[in-house]
Amino acid sequence: MKEVAKYKVIHQKQVEDLIQEEKVLAASVNKAPGLDGISVKPFIRAQMDAEKAVQYCYLADWLFAPG
Numbered sequence: 671m672k673e674v675a676k677y678k679v680i681h682q683k684q685v686e687d688l689i690q691e692e693k694v695l696a697a698s699v700n701k702a703p704g705l706d707g708i709s710v711k712p713f714i715r716a717q718m719d720a721e722k723a724v725q726y727c728y729l730a731d732w733l734f735a736p737g
Contacts, residue, residue, distance in 0.1 A: 671724040678725065679732070685725045691718055 678685060698714045699707040 671721055672728055675725040675728040685722050685729065
């Protein structure tokens with residue numbers, strides 16, 4: 671996640687991109703044809719939420735890092 675956060679800083683992108691998240695969610699459900707979308711969506715969403723939390727932590731560290 672550190673590299674993702676770094677990319678977003680360099681390219682002036684927000685950590686949270688709801689449109690992209692919906693695309694990723696839909697693609698994940700489509701890639702899991704043997705699984706029920708109802709069970710896949712909460713799992714993928716939880717992963718995305720955890721990834722965003724880690725990215726925000728990196729951003730906070732970089733913002734408040736001395737020098």
